[in-house]
Amino acid sequence: MEREVRGIQLPLSQTQKVRLQKALEQLQSLSLKVNFDASVVVADSISVNHEDGVLKGHGTADLNGEVVATVCGVVERVNKLVYVRALRSRYKPEVGDIVIGRVVEVAQKRWRLEINYSQDAVLMLSSMNMPDGVQRRRTAVDELNMRCIFEENDVVCAEVRGFQHDGLHLQARSRKYGKLTRGQLLRVSPYLVKRQKQHFHHLEEFGIDLILGCNGFIWVGEHIEAKDDMVEDQVNQSDPQVLLPSKNSVSLEEQEKSYTTLETRKYICRAANAIRVLSTLGFNITLEIIKGIIDLSLSLNLDIHDMLGSEFCVLVAEKEAERRSSNKKKR
Amino acid sequence: MEYVSPEGLRLDGRRPMEMRQIRAEIGAVSKADGSAIFEMGNTKVIAAVYGPREVQNRSQQISSHALVRCEYSMANFSAGDRMRKPKGDRRSTEISLVIRQTMEACILTHLLPRSQIDIYVQVLQADGGTRSACINAATLALADAGIPMRDLVTSCSAGYLNSTPLLDLNYGEDSAGGPDVTLGILPKLDKVTLLQMDSKLPIDLLENVMQLAIEGCKAIANYIREILLENTNQLEYRRGV
Numbered sequence: 001m002e003r004e005v006r007g008i009q010l011p012l013s014q015t016q017k018v019r020l021q022k023a024l025e026q027l028q029s030l031s032l033k034v035n036f037d038a039s040v041v042v043a044d045s046i047s048v049n050h051e052d053g054v055l056k057g058h059g060t061a062d063l064n065g066e067v068v069a070t071v072c073g074v075v076e077r078v079n080k081l082v083y084v085r086a087l088r089s090r091y092k093p094e095v096g097d098i099v100i101g102r103v104v105e106v107a108q109k110r111w112r113l114e115i116n117y118s119q120d121a122v123l124m125l126s127s128m129n130m131p132d133g134v135q136r137r138r139t140a141v142d143e144l145n146m147r148c149i150f151e152e153n154d155v156v157c158a159e160v161r162g163f164q165h166d167g168l169h170l171q172a173r174s175r176k177y178g179k180l181t182r183g184q185l186l187r188v189s190p191y192l193v194k195r196q197k198q199h200f201h202h203l204e205e206f207g208i209d210l211i212l213g214c215n216g217f218i219w220v221g222e223h224i225e226a227k228d229d230m231v232e233d234q235v236n237q238s239d240p241q242v243l244l245p246s247k248n249s250v251s252l253e254e255q256e257k258s259y260t261t262l263e264t265r266k267y268i269c270r271a272a273n274a275i276r277v278l279s280t281l282g283f284n285i286t287l288e289i290i291k292g293i294i295d296l297s298l299s300l301n302l303d304i305h306d307m308l309g310s311e312f313c314v315l316v317a318e319k320e321a322e323r324r325s326s327n328k329k330k331r
Numbered sequence: 332m333e334y335v336s337p338e339g340l341r342l343d344g345r346r347p348m349e350m351r352q353i354r355a356e357i358g359a360v361s362k363a364d365g366s367a368i369f370e371m372g373n374t375k376v377i378a379a380v381y382g383p384r385e386v387q388n389r390s391q392q393i394s395s396h397a398l399v400r401c402e403y404s405m406a407n408f409s410a411g412d413r414m415r416k417p418k419g420d421r422r423s424t425e426i427s428l429v430i431r432q433t434m435e436a437c438i439l440t441h442l443l444p445r446s447q448i449d450i451y452v453q454v455l456q457a458d459g460g461t462r463s464a465c466i467n468a469a470t471l472a473l474a475d476a477g478i479p480m481r482d483l484v485t486s487c488s489a490g491y492l493n494s495t496p497l498l499d500l501n502y503g504e505d506s507a508g509g510p511d512v513t514l515g516i517l518p519k520l521d522k523v524t525l526l527q528m529d530s531k532l533p534i535d536l537l538e539n540v541m542q543l544a545i546e547g548c549k550a551i552a553n554y555i556r557e558i559l560l561e562n563t564n565q566l567e568y569r570r571g572v
Contacts, residue, residue: 027568040560041560041563043481043483043518044556059479068519071480072474072559073477087566087567087570088475088476090476090477104385114385118397118446119446282569
């Protein structure tokens with residue numbers, strides 16, 4: 001039985017097809033040994049031991065005393081709790097997640113951000129550090145100057161603060177959060193990004209920053225040195241009430257400084273294409289794997305645009321199969 | 332006209348209780364949250380689901396439920412004569428409404444408050460039973476988008492011509508003017524969510540025809556299940572741990 005590989009709409013030659021099929025079969029056989037037969041689709045009943053008592057979690061419902069799935073996914077059991085982990089779905093926020101969003105609206109004392117959730121997230125003016133680094137009450141003047149901080153369509157990195165009565169709130173109370181510039185934003189399915197200790201990465205050998213947002217938004221951009229603002233601010237802090245509109249006052253010298261070198265831009269594109277390949281193949285996206293693919297493309301001396309071709313896609317699948325099976329042996 | 336030959340074969344060579352070949356494919360629209368193509372013989376339908384997402388028109392926001400919207404359209408090239416229909420004609424408005432109500436009945440909207448789910452279905456090839464095909468495609472797309480549902484909805488049509496109950500009418504049989512029953516069921520809960528009929532049918536025959544349509548729906552449900560399970564398995568093993 002031959003079925004098109006989901007989401008991969010590339011013109012594959014006959015040999016490439018066979019190779020891809022083989023790599024995917026290897027991946028399948030590797031995962032079958034781990035958890036077999038745990039997948040369910042909508043309205044499948046989940047077998048549970050009722051005598052022990054059952055706690056029904058997300059993605060399950062009760063039907064005549066039976067536990068049934070309400071989404072397609074994988075059944076997970078933690079003690080008494082039974083829930084279904086949905087694969088392809090929108091982002092489900094958890095407190096403390098690092099997310100990347102796009103500003104859709106500047107409203108009263110808040111920005112509204114699109115973060116691939118069922119509602120827009122709210123970032124309050126009061127729950128973010130001011131660019132001048134001063135801790136104080138936010139005044140009406142600050143509110144009027146909100147567009148100096150973020151405008152519509154800006155890409156912003158923030159942390160999930162929690163649910164309030166009017167929706168999901170974010171916060172950006174650190175130097176590492178804030179507006180992202182000079183790079184690319186990629187959107188992948190959120191299930192491909194795993195929650196980890198570290199979501200901000202600096203790839204020193206390429207001079208780029210990589211932020212893996214838990215909501216499936218991934219930022220690849222030029223590395224920006226986190227500078228200590230407190231020192232600098234003492235000097236040019238003439239009027240803390242007014243934020244300088246920086247747009248018009250950029251001197252030539254500063255423009256020179258903000259110029260991204262061709263080398264860096266190429267690496268940004270290379271990393272972005274690596275993530276695109278992973279996303280079309282549906283492989284997990286982590287720093288290690290992205291680095292591996294960038295190295296693979298560099299060692300093959302591949303052009304950046306060729307990374308999206310069918311040959312590289314097959315190579316990545318083969319390499320991933322190899323990597324996973326060697327990981328398995330080590331254990 | 333003779334719709335069932337003395338040998339018991341229909342116009343396209345099927346037996347009265349035989350369904351057309353069905354085929355489904357998940358993930359046809361890359362930018363959508365969920366999408367699917369569903370084919371029943373020569374009828375081909377594409378569905379895309381966007382959401383749950385922020386409600387576009389604030390005044391329509393419901394604080395306890397999700398808002399479900401549906402848009403049905405027929406491609407200009409889908410039928411034999413290339414007609415330029417205005418967008419909001421009566422037929423497509425009616426079918427949009429039917430699909431919306433059927434899908435809304437199975438989506439657990441209370442789990443997604445203050446959000447909106449958009450379902451877009453387009454007929455690429457029309458050969459009878461577009462309504463059923465649209466509902467089946469929409470179910471697949473919703474399941475692909477990871478939207479919680481009570482059950483899968485599946486739909487199939489049945490008719491009664493030449494004093495024989497016929498399953499899954501095609502365009503020729505549909506335009507014969509005989510009775511045409513479109514049925515939508517929730518296979519697990521064993522409930523009917525949609526029942527429409529054109530023309531008249533004696534009451535004692537209705538049960539027979541409906542039973543036939545139910546069998547058709549169940550067969551489609553089994554197929555959809557298989558496709559979804561394979562898709563889920565594939566996503567899981569490709570992701571790895």
